[in-house]
Amino acid sequence: MSTRIDQRFAALKQEGRAALVTFITAGDPDYETSLKIIQGLPKAGADIIEFGMPFTDPMADGPAIQAGGLRALASGQNMKKTLKLVKAFRAGDKETPVVLMGYYNPIYVYGVDKFLIDAKKVGADGLIIVDLPPEEDDELCLPAMAAGLNFIRLATPTTDDQRAPAVFKNTSGFVYYVSVLGITGTKAPDLKSVKANVNRLRKHTSLPISVGFGVKSAEQARTIAKDADGVVVGSALVSAIANSLDKKGKATAKTPKAVHTLVAEIAKGVRS
Amino acid sequence: MTTPNSYRTGPDEKGLFGIYGGRFVAETLMPLILQLEQAYKDAKADPSFQAELDDFLEHYVGRPSPLYFAERMTEHLGGAKIYFKRDELNHTGAHKINNVMGQILLARRMGKKRIIAETGAGQHGVATATACARFGLECIIYMGEVDIARQMPNVFRMKLLGATVVPAKSGSRTLKDALNEALRDWVANVEDTFYCIGTVAGPHPYPEMVRDFQSVIGKETREQMMKREGRLPDSLVAAIGGGSNAMGLFHPFLDDKDVKIIGVEAAGHGLKKKHAASITGGRPGILHGNRTYLLMDDDGQITEGHSISAGLDYPGIGPEHAWLHDMKRVEYVSATDKEALEAFQLCCKLEGIIPALEPSHALAHVMKIAPKLPKEHLMVMNMCGRGDKDIFTVADILGVKL
Numbered sequence A: 001m002s003t004r005i006d007q008r009f010a011a012l013k014q015e016g017r018a019a020l021v022t023f024i025t026a027g028d029p030d031y032e033t034s035l036k037i038i039q040g041l042p043k044a045g046a047d048i049i050e051f052g053m054p055f056t057d058p059m060a061d062g063p064a065i066q067a068g069g070l071r072a073l074a075s076g077q078n079m080k081k082t083l084k085l086v087k088a089f090r091a092g093d094k095e096t097p098v099v100l101m102g103y104y105n106p107i108y109v110y111g112v113d114k115f116l117i118d119a120k121k122v123g124a125d126g127l128i129i130v131d132l133p134p135e136e137d138d139e140l141c142l143p144a145m146a147a148g149l150n151f152i153r154l155a156t157p158t159t160d161d162q163r164a165p166a167v168f169k170n171t172s173g174f175v176y177y178v179s180v181l182g183i184t185g186t187k188a189p190d191l192k193s194v195k196a197n198v199n200r201l202r203k204h205t206s207l208p209i210s211v212g213f214g215v216k217s218a219e220q221a222r223t224i225a226k227d228a229d230g231v232v233v234g235s236a237l238v239s240a241i242a243n244s245l246d247k248k249g250k251a252t253a254k255t256p257k258a259v260h261t262l263v264a265e266i267a268k269g270v271r272s
Numbered sequence B: 001m002t003t004p005n006s007y008r009t010g011p012d013e014k015g016l017f018g019i020y021g022g023r024f025v026a027e028t029l030m031p032l033i034l035q036l037e038q039a040y041k042d043a044k045a046d047p048s049f050q051a052e053l054d055d056f057l058e059h060y061v062g063r064p065s066p067l068y069f070a071e072r073m074t075e076h077l078g079g080a081k082i083y084f085k086r087d088e089l090n091h092t093g094a095h096k097i098n099n100v101m102g103q104i105l106l107a108r109r110m111g112k113k114r115i116i117a118e119t120g121a122g123q124h125g126v127a128t129a130t131a132c133a134r135f136g137l138e139c140i141i142y143m144g145e146v147d148i149a150r151q152m153p154n155v156f157r158m159k160l161l162g163a164t165v166v167p168a169k170s171g172s173r174t175l176k177d178a179l180n181e182a183l184r185d186w187v188a189n190v191e192d193t194f195y196c197i198g199t200v201a202g203p204h205p206y207p208e209m210v211r212d213f214q215s216v217i218g219k220e221t222r223e224q225m226m227k228r229e230g231r232l233p234d235s236l237v238a239a240i241g242g243g244s245n246a247m248g249l250f251h252p253f254l255d256d257k258d259v260k261i262i263g264v265e266a267a268g269h270g271l272k273k274k275h276a277a278s279i280t281g282g283r284p285g286i287l288h289g290n291r292t293y294l295l296m297d298d299d300g301q302i303t304e305g306h307s308i309s310a311g312l313d314y315p316g317i318g319p320e321h322a323w324l325h326d327m328k329r330v331e332y333v334s335a336t337d338k339e340a341l342e343a344f345q346l347c348c349k350l351e352g353i354i355p356a357l358e359p360s361h362a363l364a365h366v367m368k369i370a371p372k373l374p375k376e377h378l379m380v381m382n383m384c385g386r387g388d389k390d391i392f393t394v395a396d397i398l399g400v401k402l
Helices: A003-017 A031-044 A063-074 A079-092 A106-110 A112-122 A141-146 A166-170 A191-202 A218-227 A235-242 A255-271 B027-044 B049-059 B071-077 B096-109 B125-135 B144-150 B152-161 B175-190 B206-214 B216-229 B244-253 B319-326 B337-351 B355-370 B386-397
Strands: A021-026 A046-051 A098-103 A126-129 A173-179 A210-211 A230-235 B018-023 B067-070 B081-085 B115-119 B138-144 B165-169 B193-195 B235-240 B259-269 B283-287 B289-292 B331-336 B378-382
Touching: A003 A021, A003 B018, A021 A031, A021 A210, A021 A235, A021 A255, A031 A046, A031 A079, A031 A255, A046 A063, A046 A079, A046 B081, A063 A235, A079 A098, A079 A106, A079 A112, A106 A112, A106 B283, A112 A141, A173 A191, A191 A210, A191 A218, A191 B193, A218 A255, A230 A235, A230 A255, A230 B027, A235 A255, A235 B319, B018 B319, B027 B049, B027 B096, B049 B096, B067 B216, B071 B081, B071 B337, B071 B355, B081 B216, B096 B125, B096 B193, B096 B206, B096 B244, B115 B175, B115 B331, B125 B138, B125 B152, B138 B144, B138 B175, B144 B152, B144 B165, B152 B165, B152 B386, B165 B175, B165 B259, B175 B193, B206 B216, B206 B244, B206 B319, B216 B244, B216 B378, B235 B244, B235 B355, B244 B259, B244 B319, B244 B378, B259 B337, B259 B355, B331 B337, B337 B355, B337 B386, B355 B378, B355 B386
Parallel strands: A021 A046, A021 A230, A046 A098, A098 A126, A173 A210, A210 A230, B081 B378, B115 B138, B115 B193, B138 B165, B235 B259, B235 B378, B259 B331
Antiparallel strands: B018 B289, B067 B081, B283 B289
């Protein structure tokens, strides 16, 4: 079974370049603005889009994405609306892969079976669930694979050679290498160690490896793209949203443009 | 649901009590959690570890804590014979130190030099800061900004003991957010840091490990009651936030079918208003590394609990409690802020003991049920903390300016 994610990475391999994976919290700062932002991402240079499913207690996220999630929740975002947002995006774009990223509780409460059916139906292609390590594969990973969705696992600097096989066993789509020890958007990745770790992990998997957590600039993206199959940018985009808001925290006319401009700039780095 | 042969064998190798518990953590932490699990197993099997812990519990913490016959409370209520397990007499003034001594000795065994912890009321933070001072370890305590404001004396205590107190400014700025911040710290400092969790929650092996360290409360209670009354108690009552003092008292009695066991959650302003009663008012979900009963909305977003007691103000409960609730082995009830405050005042006047607001909830329930029980009914309430830290909160509510 080949998903949009597999096809996209295969096509980019033909082109000889890495993918730009962009993360936006669904509903940040509100549903309509979020849709505008996401609809403009492919044109700005995003190859794969991660929709963050907001959660009150995001334990792996730094201040920027925490704040983005709270903005989305305050504007009334919930799982139903996140799925609706994917559907609305998919209506105008049949090719760009969509990954839903977040924490397990909102999915568990929505109902695992119902979530998988609905996510597939609206056109999502994969899941990244931060608090589901391979030890908990029965919960969502295996049902998701059976439903035809990729389950993309995070590998980290603590994923050593002994643990790597367990981490990659039920991973599909791509591997998300977390480039720093820590939470999203706080530390800058040590580019030398990223290179060494990506090459180390390649011994354990033939899946494409994307690198994220802390990537903020076109220059970093360019360097990482030399060794990795994809570069993930999240906190920087969420911060761009935050910086474009008015004093009351509401979206302005500049909000979508602020994100698209930054994506275009980083895309240049990835493609150079 | 079938009745198991024993209620004391959990968790299984996946860290589950029935469907509760587990290891719902980010991949970065997973290798550390497995390492901790192994280290704890090794320590548990090593008699020298238990001997060292016992020595510190006796000479540093001051165990065993007395089992005290609360004579005037018993007379006043006119029913069951009420005993207090006096864990408020421990060094640092609460049961928290029992667990902290165990975990800090384990951290030393593992060669970890930097200790992090979360705290709500500040008792676990004080206990952790105390043990870190004793062993010369770096100590960082995460505490919600709201809790810092309502527990100033404990904040100052921690600082005196050399700890760094870091305010958790995200979300509801209480205990759950302090836990989030501690987890974020741990992810960023995996090499040298030991996370000393204060309650029977979090990813496996924490619920099991904290329970084991707190079980000293129940073990002593069994022996002391046998010595005093020649038989086991008829009922046990303890307050529950995350549930560590309660689990410590309950666990050694779980297989004694005739012992009725009652956990008292914080009903705050009332169960139909803002409260922190996860079992009575919540449902199963996943937070902070485990599946358990949680307070949340229909979308799975965690809601803010409320209790007059910062130590009970947590939207979850330990997974073993969740299982014991489903198995109907333990009865979970609740007491409101108002009821706890009345119990607090009554205890001061009748027994000369200023209880913490946490056990005041347990006492509030004792006041409800004891009058209806016969005089030969032996009831043990866990007096898990002293109330010095709460006098400002209580004075404020009573309209007294200090």
